[in-house]
Amino acid sequence: xxxxxxxxxxxxxxxxxxxxxxxxxxxxxxxxxxxxxxxxxxxxxxxxxxxxxxxxxxxxxxxxxxxxxxxxxxxxxxxxxxxxxxxxxxxxxxxxxxxxxxxxxxxxxxxxxxxxxxxxxxxxxxxxxxxxxxxxxxxxxxxxxxxxxxxxxxxxxxxxxxxxxxxxxxxxxxxxxxxxxxxx
Amino acid sequence: xxxxxxxxxxxxxxxxxxxxxxxxxxxxxxxxxxxxxxxxxxxxxxxxxxxxxxxxxxxxxxxxxxxxxxxxxxxxxxxxxxxxxxxxxxxxxxxxxxxxxxxxxxxxxxxxxxxxxxxxxxxxxxxxxxxxxxxxxxxxxxxxxxxxxxxxxxxxxxxxxxxxxxxxxxxxxxxxxxxxxxxxxxxxxxxxxxxxxxxxxxxxxxxxxxxxxxxxxxxxxxxxxxxxxxxxxxxxxxxxxxxxxxxxxxxxxxxxxxxxxxxxxxxx
Numbered sequence: 001x002x003x004x005x006x007x008x009x010x011x012x013x014x015x016x017x018x019x020x021x022x023x024x025x026x027x028x029x030x031x032x033x034x035x036x037x038x039x040x041x042x043x044x045x046x047x048x049x050x051x052x053x054x055x056x057x058x059x060x061x062x063x064x065x066x067x068x069x070x071x072x073x074x075x076x077x078x079x080x081x082x083x084x085x086x087x088x089x090x091x092x093x094x095x096x097x098x099x100x101x102x103x104x105x106x107x108x109x110x111x112x113x114x115x116x117x118x119x120x121x122x123x124x125x126x127x128x129x130x131x132x133x134x135x136x137x138x139x140x141x142x143x144x145x146x147x148x149x150x151x152x153x154x155x156x157x158x159x160x161x162x163x164x165x166x167x168x169x170x171x172x173x174x175x176x177x178x179x180x181x182x183x184x
Numbered sequence: 185x186x187x188x189x190x191x192x193x194x195x196x197x198x199x200x201x202x203x204x205x206x207x208x209x210x211x212x213x214x215x216x217x218x219x220x221x222x223x224x225x226x227x228x229x230x231x232x233x234x235x236x237x238x239x240x241x242x243x244x245x246x247x248x249x250x251x252x253x254x255x256x257x258x259x260x261x262x263x264x265x266x267x268x269x270x271x272x273x274x275x276x277x278x279x280x281x282x283x284x285x286x287x288x289x290x291x292x293x294x295x296x297x298x299x300x301x302x303x304x305x306x307x308x309x310x311x312x313x314x315x316x317x318x319x320x321x322x323x324x325x326x327x328x329x330x331x332x333x334x335x336x337x338x339x340x341x342x343x344x345x346x347x348x349x350x351x352x353x354x355x356x357x358x359x360x361x362x363x364x365x366x367x368x369x370x371x372x373x374x375x376x377x378x379x380x381x382x383x384x385x386x387x388x389x390x391x392x393x394x395x396x397x398x399x400x401x402x403x404x405x406x407x408x409x410x411x412x413x414x415x416x417x418x419x420x421x422x423x424x425x426x427x428x429x430x431x432x433x434x435x436x437x438x439x440x441x442x443x444x445x446x447x448x449x450x451x452x
Contacts, residue, residue, distance in 0.1 A: 009310075023303075025256055029249050031310070034241035035234075041242050054244055058252050072213065073200065077230045080237055081202040130239065133328075146236065151203050152194075167194025168384055174197060174232045180328070 010075040017065050025062055032076070033058070036083050043087040043149035053090055057083040088149045130180045138173035141166055188387050190215065191225050200229045332414075339415040342367055342376050351428055353448035359383060362447045366393070366418075366428045373420035375404055375428075382409045382447060385432065392433045394441050395421040401429070406437040427451045 009031070016024030036057060041050040060082050068078050131139055144150040145166075152170065156163040190196075198204050199212040216223045342348055348367040355362035363380035377393060385391065390408060394401040402425075405418040421428070431438075432445035 022253065022256060026249070026253060027303075029252060030307070033249070034243045035237040037244040038240045038242040039237055042240070051244060051248060055248060055252055055255075059255060062256055073226070074230045074234065076234045076237070077200060080233065085202065145201065146233070147240075152198060164194075167197065168192075170197050171192065171194045172384065174229055177236060178228060178232045180325070 011070070014065065014068060014070065014075055017062065025058075028061065029058060032079065035076075036079060039080055040083050040087045042147040043084065044091060049090060050087075053083070053087050057086050060086070084149055091149065130177055133180050134173050134176050138169045138176065141169040142173040145170055187219055187221050191222065192384070192386055196222065196226055197229055200226060200233060335414045339376075339378075342415055345369075347371060348374075348376070349452060351450045351452055353428055353430060353450035355381075355448055356446050358445065359447050364430060364448050366450070367415065368421060368425070368428075368452070370423050373422060375418040375421045376415040377407060377418050378415050379407075379409065382430070384409050388435050389432055390435045390437060391430050391447070392437045392441065393418050394429050394431065395425040396427040396429065397422055397425050399426075401441045403437060403439075404428070406433065406435075425452055 013024055013028055017028065033054065037050070037054050040053050040057065041047070044050040044053060057079070061079055064082075068075060131142075134142065141155065144155050145152060150158075152166045153163060155161060155166055195204070195208070195212060199209060204212065212222075212226075216226055343350075348369050351366040351368060353364045353366060359382075362382055364382060365378045365380065367376040367378070368374070375393070375395075382391060385408070390406040392406045393404040395404050396402075402422070403419065404421050407416050407418070427449060429441070429449040430447045431441045431443065432447065433442060
């Protein structure tokens with residue numbers, strides 16, 4: 001999927017949500033809940049908790065829409081960061097941290113293989129191809145940062161990898177994904 | 185500020201992923217407003233993360249939407265409570281009132297239908313464009329894999345060819361972990377390079393391979409670090425080559441090697 005297709009929708013949606021249009025909220029949910037839920041459920045393994053966070057996130061999109069500033073980034077980036085932060089806060093508050101973040105370099109299994117992602121709404125093959133184009137260490141950093149909600153400095157401490165190396169690898173990973181998806 | 189370096193520092197990724205302190209955020213925002221390249225890079229990073237989120241989407245259970253829609257509908261909303269104005273009525277206008285009421289119902293009904301069809305059409309359009317985009321992506325993936333396969337077949341045939349000498353280039357003090365391999369055909373002088381581990385360079389730098397002949401370095405061509413683990417064909421190297429080495433040079437290469445930047449070296 002080419003995310004650029006969403007650009008007009010996103011800007012229009014923001015205007016309509018600011019105007020408190022319930023239809024716009026419904027549209028937002030229909031089109032973005034799966035992408036948002038994916039981001040949350042990779043951080044929180046417990047399905048019930050992940051669903052609560054999803055609801056909190058959408059209520060926050062609706063209630064805090066005035067805080068979104070389009071000059072500072074895309075609407076989706078704003079939404080996904082709110083969702084990730086809610087998920088990470090929940091993980092920490094419930095002391096679920098240990099259960100959620102048991103991965104280490106030896107036991108880490110690519111998150112896309114996990115059961116709860118078996119009902120992916122978009123093509124898994126494309127994603128696997130995409131991840132295959134990454135080097136193993138790039139995949140690992142992307143997994144930890146993007147799929148598991150670690151900050152880059154947390155990975156640095158926990159796995160004893162220099163922060164600069166992590167930044168470079170994350171950069172390369174995202175760059176390769178761009179190349180595969182032809183965003184450049 | 186060196187924009188290239190700033191972009192390759194990874195700070196922009198941290199910004200998009202909301203991992204910076206408020207001060208650092210302001211710095212990035214200022215930099216982005218001054219340099220269009222930075223703004224463009226930020227946009228690209230956002231799009232990659234978005235693409236990734238859509239490629240890894242998971243459908244939530246269907247009852248959540250109803251709960252949410254009910255929640256926002258219960259919100260106190262001033263606009264909804266429009267004042268009710270009492271209409272003065274006269275018995276003789278009974279029929280007209282009925283007709284007016286009927287026409288309003290028809291109007292509301294058709295407006296609803298129109299909206300309903302419009303949203304169905306919108307969502308069909310949306311799904312169509314998603315499918316087209318996915319289709320294109322599949323085609324791209326296929327082409328990409330096909331090209332990779334061609335390159336791999338070529339690489340394997342060179343690696344299995346006994347006419348090629350395999351020269352391992354080990355990391356120097358500059359980068360002990362660096363590793364590369366040269367496949368060199370002494371008869372035809374052809375040189376192929378395989379990169380196992382060389383660090384990422386900034387955009388204005390490139391690696392340069394040298395053949396050491398009679399103690400003097402001879403240029404065998406420049407290359408970038410991101411060569412996908414496959415063989416890169418370099419310039420020919422004369423039969424009396426004694427060693428190969430790689431240095432870091434300004435993009436385009438240098439006439440004489442900057443020996444202090446030497447990354448790997450290996451004797452034939």
